[in-house]
Structures are given as C-alpha cells and as structure tokens.
Amino acid sequence: MPLTSSPQSPLIIWQFVDGKSGHEQQSLGLTRALACYLPVQTINIDIRQHPIGVMDLILKRLPLDYPLPQYVVGAGHRTHLALLTAKRVTKAKSIVLMKPSLPVTWFDYALIPEHDSPTPRANVLATRGVLNAIQPSTQLNAKKGVMLLGGASKRHGWDDKLLVTQMKAVLAATPEMTWQISTSRRTPEHILLEIRHIAPHAKVWSANETPQGWVAAQLQEAGQVWVTEDSISMLYEALTAGAQVGVLAVPRLQTDRITAAIDELIKQQCLTPFTQWQEQQQLAPAHHFCEADRAARWLLEQEGLWISD
Known part of the structure; x- marks a missing residue:
C-alpha cells in the first residue's frame, strides 16, 4: 500500500555509530530502507569522537551541532546513552537495534532479533536476525x-x-x-x-x-x-x-x-x-528475505505514514 503522505522536506535521522562495522551496517540497512519510501537525510555521529555520558543525559546536555532530527538510531550498547540523551534534548524518537542493555521501554522503538527472545510489546519488532545493508538483487x-x-x-x-x-x-x-x-x-x-x-x-x-x-x-x-x-x-x-x-x-x-x-x-x-x-544436490528455492525493508514499513506504519495491507 502507498504512503499516506510524503513530507516535503527530508526526515533527518541521526545515526550513532561506535566504530563497529556490523553495528553500522544494521543502522545503514534501516535508513536505506526508509529512504526507499520517503526523503531521508542521515547524519552519522561517531560516539568515539563525540562521547555522551550519564551526566549529559541527566543535565540534558548534548554537545552536538547538527540539524535537529526527527529520529535517532543506533546499534550496540555503547550507543544507548547517546540515543536517550538525544531523545531527551531534541525530542526526536529513538530507534534501538538489537536487544538493549537498558529497559526497552526507555526507547520509542526497538528492533530486536527473534533469537534474543524479545518480550512482546507494541514498540518492539522481532526481526529474523540482525538487519543488514544488503539490497535484494535484481541481477542474480x-x-x-x-x-x-x-x-x-x-x-x-x-x-x-x-x-x-x-x-x-x-x-x-x-x-x-x-x-x-x-x-x-x-x-x-x-x-x-x-x-x-x-x-x-x-x-x-x-x-x-x-x-x-x-x-x-x-x-x-x-x-x-x-x-x-x-x-x-x-x-x-x-x-x-x-x-x-x-x-x-x-x-x-x-x-x-x-x-x-x-x-x-x-x-x-x-x-x-x-x-x-x-x-x-539441490538447494532450497530462494526466499524473499529483506528484514530492513519490513522494519522500515513497520516503523512507517507505527508513525501513521503507511497504510498496512
């Protein structure tokens, strides 16, 4: 089904990264999938260069000078405080990838692999494995x-x-x-x-x-x-x-x-x-398997931007 509307200006997403390629690929997979449906401007913020700690969260202090986001996303435990601080200061919605070490209710949305046995909640999507940035191919x-x-x-x-x-x-x-x-x-x-x-x-x-x-x-x-x-x-x-x-x-x-x-x-x-x-001597037929796309559509539906089938 189509989007209910398409914003004139792009959604701004802060993507917090921790230097681990696997974590960054998860976030990238999600932001790329969202960009297939609506204009997106992604800003990468490396928390190794911009450390954000507990006191920043408590004091609502965010030493970053970027356009204000509508969403903040991150994978890996080291990004959690950055996500929560950015959420508190900018009023952006937070999207955590993988099972967080902090209470999942502290985040607006959580995309958690099925194998981590996430507790069913309205703000949680259980995914088949972790997300990735691979695109389904049309030239196999x-x-x-x-x-x-x-x-x-x-x-x-x-x-x-x-x-x-x-x-x-x-x-x-x-x-x-x-x-x-x-x-x-x-x-x-x-x-x-x-x-x-x-x-x-x-x-x-x-x-x-x-x-x-x-x-x-x-x-x-x-x-x-x-x-x-x-x-x-x-x-x-x-x-x-x-x-x-x-x-x-x-x-x-x-x-x-x-x-x-x-x-x-x-x-x-x-x-x-x-x-x-x-x-x-035969492999099982290929399956449609694009969890980043499914996650993007789910998020848009939660936000009222997508009409579910």
Whole structure:
C-alpha cells in the first residue's frame, strides 16, 4: 500500500555509530530502507569522537551541532546513552537495534532479533536476525556462485578436512558455474594454501585481497551462495540478496540461541545444510528475505505514514 503522505522536506535521522562495522551496517540497512519510501537525510555521529555520558543525559546536555532530527538510531550498547540523551534534548524518537542493555521501554522503538527472545510489546519488532545493508538483487546469475568462509568461534570449531571435502563436492557438482571463494579474518591462514587452486572454475581470495564492499558486490550477482555455519551474519546477508543459500558444516562446540536460529532457518527451508544438499544436490528455492525493508514499513506504519495491507 502507498504512503499516506510524503513530507516535503527530508526526515533527518541521526545515526550513532561506535566504530563497529556490523553495528553500522544494521543502522545503514534501516535508513536505506526508509529512504526507499520517503526523503531521508542521515547524519552519522561517531560516539568515539563525540562521547555522551550519564551526566549529559541527566543535565540534558548534548554537545552536538547538527540539524535537529526527527529520529535517532543506533546499534550496540555503547550507543544507548547517546540515543536517550538525544531523545531527551531534541525530542526526536529513538530507534534501538538489537536487544538493549537498558529497559526497552526507555526507547520509542526497538528492533530486536527473534533469537534474543524479545518480550512482546507494541514498540518492539522481532526481526529474523540482525538487519543488514544488503539490497535484494535484481541481477542474480544462476551461473555464478560464492563461497564465504569464516573461522573458529566460541560456538564453532574448525575442521580443515571436513570443510575442503564439502567445498570440493559442491564445485565438482557445478562445473558450469564460476565461483568466487573468500576467506575472512577468522579463517586459519593455512587453509588458503590448501584451497588456492581447489578447482579451475573457482577463484580464491584471502580476506586482505578483497576491497571494502567486495562481498556485497558479489552477493548482487551470485545465484548460489555457500557460507560456513559460524558466519551467521553472512548467511543473513546472502538470504537478503535473494540467493539460494547452502550451509557448509563446521563442528558445533555448543548449542545456543544463534545455532537455534540457524536450525530454524533450515526448518523453514530458507537454508540448505550440506548433508541435505548431498542427498539431492539441490538447494532450497530462494526466499524473499529483506528484514530492513519490513522494519522500515513497520516503523512507517507505527508513525501513521503507511497504510498496512
């Protein structure tokens, strides 16, 4: 349904960032999605350069000289005081991404991943994973594929032999495709030597060989994407782009809310684990999966700017 009205001047949004790329990508995903529906002017404010503390909140003190916002948004615990202070001083509405460490009722809106089990409230939207800035692609190519490799983490181990066996199986089954394979900063360095020439139709990149934005650009073209299970953010980004997504198994060290979220995506047939693909050599069909857009529409509806379907 259309917007109820379109403002003449852009909405001004202060986007508080804390230097963590993942947090910034969440906020960016939301502001970009809002900009698809109405004019938006986003102002990035780095709290490392403009620290805002408890006394600023208490004294209603905001040492910032920017056009007054209608909304303030931030992801990460370090942005919470900035959000609340800006809300109190400027009367802007606050939008917190991820489960806040402060009471959720202190914020106007909260966009919280389902795996964090948010308490149902009128001002809370449960999202499938964290938001991201990937745009759904209109140019996916079934002949192009991407493999994204993570590394060991607190919940996942690493098994070179297991991983390489899976990669070789997928590559052998898709000789008609061209593949781009990238490691990450967490990937053990020795694995790069083992897979550098893994297949003639695959190009392998180390994390330090790919420029900023490389993954996003690849996801705009790859019709098929495989991601190691430890890299849940990459799984969500691949789903958002619209690809068919497979999961390369790595050893699980523990089960928790994150592994449960992956299992739920598999149950919903959004993701295909390698063992299941191995049986039929077929990935589950791509799903419409754009949580930033859904969040933007929900916010506009809450604000009376969107007529719900």
